[in-house]
Amino acid sequence: MSSKTASTNNIAQARRTVQQLRMEASIERIKVSKASADLMSYCEEHARNDPLLMGIPTSENPFKDKKTCTIL
Amino acid sequence: MDQTFLVNVFGSCDRCFKQRALRPKSEQLNYCSLCAEIVKATEGLRLSQMLSSYSQSILCLVLAVHQVAERVEALGQFVMKTRRTLKGHGNKVLCMDWCKDKRRLVSSSQDGKVIVWDSFTTNKEHAVTMPCTWVMACAYAPSGCAIACGGLDNKCSVYPLTFDKNENMAAKKKSSVAMHTNYLSACSFTNSDMQILTASGDGTCALWDVESGQLLQSFHGHGADVLCLDLAPSETGNTFVSGGCDKKAMVWDMRSGQCVQAFETHESDINSVRYYPSGDAFASGSDDATCRLYDLRADREVAIYSKESIIFGASSVDFSLSGRLLFAGYNDYTINVWDVLKGSRVSILFGHENRVSTLRVSPDGTAFCSGSWDHTLRLGWAWAAKREL
Numbered sequence: 001m002s003s004k005t006a007s008t009n010n011i012a013q014a015r016r017t018v019q020q021l022r023m024e025a026s027i028e029r030i031k032v033s034k035a036s037a038d039l040m041s042y043c044e045e046h047a048r049n050d051p052l053l054m055g056i057p058t059s060e061n062p063f064k065d066k067k068t069c070t071i072l
Numbered sequence: 073m074d075q076t077f078l079v080n081v082f083g084s085c086d087r088c089f090k091q092r093a094l095r096p097k098s099e100q101l102n103y104c105s106l107c108a109e110i111v112k113a114t115e116g117l118r119l120s121q122m123l124s125s126y127s128q129s130i131l132c133l134v135l136a137v138h139q140v141a142e143r144v145e146a147l148g149q150f151v152m153k154t155r156r157t158l159k160g161h162g163n164k165v166l167c168m169d170w171c172k173d174k175r176r177l178v179s180s181s182q183d184g185k186v187i188v189w190d191s192f193t194t195n196k197e198h199a200v201t202m203p204c205t206w207v208m209a210c211a212y213a214p215s216g217c218a219i220a221c222g223g224l225d226n227k228c229s230v231y232p233l234t235f236d237k238n239e240n241m242a243a244k245k246k247s248s249v250a251m252h253t254n255y256l257s258a259c260s261f262t263n264s265d266m267q268i269l270t271a272s273g274d275g276t277c278a279l280w281d282v283e284s285g286q287l288l289q290s291f292h293g294h295g296a297d298v299l300c301l302d303l304a305p306s307e308t309g310n311t312f313v314s315g316g317c318d319k320k321a322m323v324w325d326m327r328s329g330q331c332v333q334a335f336e337t338h339e340s341d342i343n344s345v346r347y348y349p350s351g352d353a354f355a356s357g358s359d360d361a362t363c364r365l366y367d368l369r370a371d372r373e374v375a376i377y378s379k380e381s382i383i384f385g386a387s388s389v390d391f392s393l394s395g396r397l398l399f400a401g402y403n404d405y406t407i408n409v410w411d412v413l414k415g416s417r418v419s420i421l422f423g424h425e426n427r428v429s430t431l432r433v434s435p436d437g438t439a440f441c442s443g444s445w446d447h448t449l450r451l452g453w454a455w456a457a458k459r460e461l
Binding site: 020023024027029030031032033034035036037038039040042043044045046047049050051052053054055056058061062063 | 134135136137139140141144147155156175191192293330331332333334348349350352353367369370371372374392393394395396397412413433436437438439440451453454455
C-alpha cells in the first residue's frame with residue numbers, strides 16, 4: 001500500500017471510528033441498580049424451574065440408567 | 073521564592089494579634105509564622121474530611137450486581153463430580169453443542185472427527201470424518217436433522233443427518249456453506265435450519281444462507297481473530313454477541329451488520345460469550361482467568377468472577393436455566409460454578425485430565441456437558457435430595 005492511500009485510508013478509518021463511537025455513546029442507558037434488580041428478579045422468578053439449582057429427583061432424571069427391577 | 077531577599081514586615085498578626093514578623097498569607101491577611109503553620113494544617117484537615125465524605129458517597133453508587141444482591145439468600149455449597157463419560161474421540165475435543173431434543177449432542181475434535189451422541193445411553197449415533205484437522209466449531213441444527221462444523225479448512229460445512237442405517241454419512245453430499253479467509257472458530261444456526269452465523273480467525277463474523285451458500289451479511293469491527301459468538305434468545309430480537317482476541321466483546325445487529333455496543337474490560341482474549349437467559353446481559357470467559365457479566369441496558373460490566381487462586385484462562389461459559397449459576401471451564405482442567413448474583417464461587421468440578429475446551433448446559437437445564445483435551449466429554453446433573461451436583 002502506498003503511503004498516500006495509507007493516509008487517506010487512515011482518515012476514512014478514523015472517521016468511521018468516530019462515527020461508531022458517537023453512535024455507541026448516544027444509546028440510552030439505565031442505572032446499574034435497576035439492571036441488577038432486574039437480573040435478580042429474573043433469577044428468583046425462574047429459580048424453581050432450574051434443575052441444576054434445585055436438583056431433580058432420581059425417578060425423574062432421564063440420564064439415570066434404567067434399572068430392570070423397580071420397587072413400586 | 074528567594075528567602076534571602078524576603079523582607080520581613082513587622083506588625084500585628086491577624087490571627088493571634090501579637091506583634092510578630094509577618095508572612096503574607098494573601099492580599100488581606102497577614103499571619104505570623106506560627107499562625108501560618110496552624111492555618112495550613114487546619115485547611116488540610118478540612119480538605120481531607122471533605123474528600124472522605126465524597127468517597128463515602130461514591131461507595132454508595134452501584135457499580136456491580138453483588139451490591140444489590142446482598143439481600144439474596146446465598147446458595148449452599150454444592151458437591152460435584154462427573155456422572156457420565158462419553159469416550160470415543162481419538163484426540164482433543166474442541167467443541168460441542170446440544171440438540172433441541174435435550175438428549176442428543178454433537179462434538180468435534182482435533183483429529184477431524186465429528187460425532188453425534190445420545191447422552192441418555194452414551195451411544196454414538198453418527199460419525200463423520202472431516203477432511204481437515206482441528207474442527208474447532210460444531211453446531212446442531214434446530215430441527216435436529218443436520219449438523220454444521222468447520223475449522224482449519226476455513227469453511228463451515230453442513231451435513232444432513234440420515235437415520236437410514238444403510239446410508240453412509242460420509243457419502244452423503246455435504247454443502248460448504250461459509251467461506252472465510254482464515255480458520256472457523258465458531259458457528260451457530262439461527263432460529264431455523266436455513267441460516268448460519270459464523271465467526272472466524274480472519275476477524276469477521278458472517279451470516280450465510282445454508283441452501284445457496286450466499287453471504288447475507290458480514291460483520292466487521294474486531295481488530296483480531298473472533299473466537300466465539302452467541303445468538304440472543306429469540307424473544308429479544310436479531311442480535312448476537314461476539315468475542316475476540318482484541319479483548320473486545322461486540323454486540324451486532326444482524327440485519328444492518330452494525331455493531332451496536334462494544335465492551336473492552338477484559339485483559340486478554342475472550343474465548344467464550346454466552347447470553348443470560350433473559351437476553352439483557354451476557355457473560356464472557358477469557359484468558360485473563362476471569363469471567364465477566366455485561367449488562368446490555370446499563371451498557372457496562374456489572375460483575376467479575378475471579379479468584380486469586382485461579383490463574384488459568386476460562387475457555388467456555390454457560391448459564392443454568394434461571395441464570396443464577398454460571399458454569400465455566402478452565403485450562404487448569406477444572407470447571408468452576410459461580411453464583412452470578414453474589415459473585416462468589418459455589419463449587420469446583422474435577423474429573424477432566426486436561427484442559428476443558430467446551431461446556432454447554434442442556435436446553436432444558438437438566439444437565440451440563442463439558443468437552444476436554446483429554447479426548448472425553450463428561451456429563452453432570454444435580455440430585456434433589458442433598459443438592460449434590
